[in-house]
Amino acid sequence: MQSINELWQRYTAFKAMDLSMNMSRGVPSPEQLTLSQEMLVNLATANDCRTDGIDCRSYGLLTGIPAAKRLFSEMLCVNSDNIIIGGNSSLNMMFDAISRAWCFGILGSTPWGRLSEVKFLCPVPGYDRHFAICELFGIKMINVDMTPEGPDMNRVEELVSSDPAIKGIWCVPKYSNPDGTTYSDETVRRFARLKPAAPDFRIFWDDAYCMHDLYEEGDKLLDLQSECEKAGNPDIAYIFGSTSKISFPGSGVAAFASSERNIRDAERIISKQTIGPDKLNQLRHVRFYRDINGVKAHMRAHAALIRPKFEAAIEVLRREFADCPEAANWTEPRGGYFISLNTADGCAGRAFDLAAEAGVKLTNVGATFPYRRDPRDRNIRIAPTYPSVDEVRTAIELLSVCIKIAYCEKNC
């Protein structure tokens, strides 16, 4: 490794560059958004607004237009009868699923809000907005370590089967946030075969990156709902997806899929909550992508824009840490939106602060853990999609220097 003096010199040079970069969230670049621009003008006439005999400008169709259900059915590998299309946010649909369980229970169970304790399992590192929902409701979060195959299933099985207060687990099963891990077939099967102590335990399966391959040959995720049905466990999974990182993050379409019983249970409540989601926006998407092959072609265009950014980041990391592998390791995902980097224990916070001081804002350290506490102070989530390739190179080089300084301060 370079000496600490050399590292400080490099750091000072970065500071002199007066950088101002925000890499804190997984945000598509403007070039990615413009790929979908035509979608915004494809409903010109009243006739364009009709599909399946419905005037999409008006009220009706509580759970979405059939054409949108067909598209999500292909994306999420679920039966199109058992899908509820929502508004623009799958996060909102997850929140509402918990809120419904809180107020009304699930399939006749006691409303969670009347229980003395509710717990969720949280594979870590994970997605901060999942954890924020739990924290708001006062749901106690239990960390479960991620492995290269997905969450540590021995631990998941042990906890879920023994504690009836455990009502759920958060999963991002494909290109997980932030590790980029795709759950192995065996992991998916073990999820499907879970025997929870709580009959109203649900797997919250946030398939946010189902279409987000960076390479022609993408990871393959086993279809959870089919496995659950095979295992005689049809009601255990809630599956969520959206086009937030396919079309527009602010104006995409979200969906919730599950067993017929779960969907009817949710519909009973949603039918009092709304007359239905924005059908014109569903129709825009359907007209623009046509079908799953249209989405795949579109995602290849996304990949062409963002793959060089992932590769640039990884190239810099490999180079910077070639002579000091003890200071950091990272994931090299084949899809999704993040690279997950682990410093040596106790160095992430310091590296984050140094990078921020030099003008590069990363995801808050700790954000990838429940209660914003990374017990080993080591995980840093890198979101390379928004900046340019050159900016990514600069930011990751700076970050590497910061990590090495933090490492030296502690260990040299």
Next chain:
Amino acid sequence: MQSINELWQRYTAFKAMDLSMNMSRGVPSPEQLTLSQEMLVNLATANDCRTDGIDCRSYGLLTGIPAAKRLFSEMLCVNSDNIIIGGNSSLNMMFDAISRAWCFGILGSTPWGRLSEVKFLCPVPGYDRHFAICELFGIKMINVDMTPEGPDMNRVEELVSSDPAIKGIWCVPKYSNPDGTTYSDETVRRFARLKPAAPDFRIFWDDAYCMHDLYEEGDKLLDLQSECEKAGNPDIAYIFGSTSKISFPGSGVAAFASSERNIRDAERIISKQTIGPDKLNQLRHVRFYRDINGVKAHMRAHAALIRPKFEAAIEVLRREFADCPEAANWTEPRGGYFISLNTADGCAGRAFDLAAEAGVKLTNVGATFPYRRDPRDRNIRIAPTYPSVDEVRTAIELLSVCIKIAYCEKNC
């Protein structure tokens, strides 16, 4: 009145016409929707999608774009700082307001879901979807009669001040659903001066028809939030509005306005529920209407389409009941979406059935009351906007015959 034989003859002639009409809901006609068609193509380029320095295609702005807040601030007469823009449905925002109170309480109060009893006051006749939310949550509904000035405020004051289990009241203060009544200034002031036994009592002020004048000179509704502030009661009102019946019922924009404290209280929770609503749809609306004057001009075009339908309905009713005023009376609203008709007691259900048998589906009798029970079996809500003028005439003539038959069967 005609003899019952003559009435049956007329009824039989209607049946022979093989009518098939659905007048059950307040739905804009396709011609009304087409007035906003251009809104669907006004965001063609990436640059069109920018406003106030924001790329509306991407994440961010939890509570909506400033330009949309300005527009709703003018429509709802509230401070634009204290508005949350939502998705496409104000009903959804009302449901969520109750759901938040249920799970988290209001400004630190006990969550309603932990209380042994929660009650709401329901001015009757009223809006079925308000009542359906209460029924779902198990909130006990108490009827309060409507008067020509709005709800019976003596009764409201008496109940609200004496019972801490009463947590809310549903109001449609302008062109009320279904009566078309606009609350008088004195009614609004008495609302603002309420002294509820429950500190977390809220007025749910559904200002759905704030812009929906049928005539050049519209009813004037006093601004509730200002009156509440003057009365030292700033936190008592939740105000809701939407463009559902201005632009597109399925794809409009909804808003929630209240005091600063209430809005911050809601934001704390909403910030965990979503990253923000569909900003492109907000921007479409802002670009299309520009400001309140644009909305007013647009609503004059709506009025030109639907006023003849209201007038046709009223003309037929006046003619049909000229010689038997004891059989029915009705409201003659100057705005909104409905005519509210009261038959003599005990005749509404029978008239509804007869009309349905002849091919005209009206709003279910009882729907305008909590638990779908009209204690006097007399209220029929007429929704004249969707059918053509000729269809309205036919339907109302048929309905009149059905009411007179029902009246004769009971009273002649």
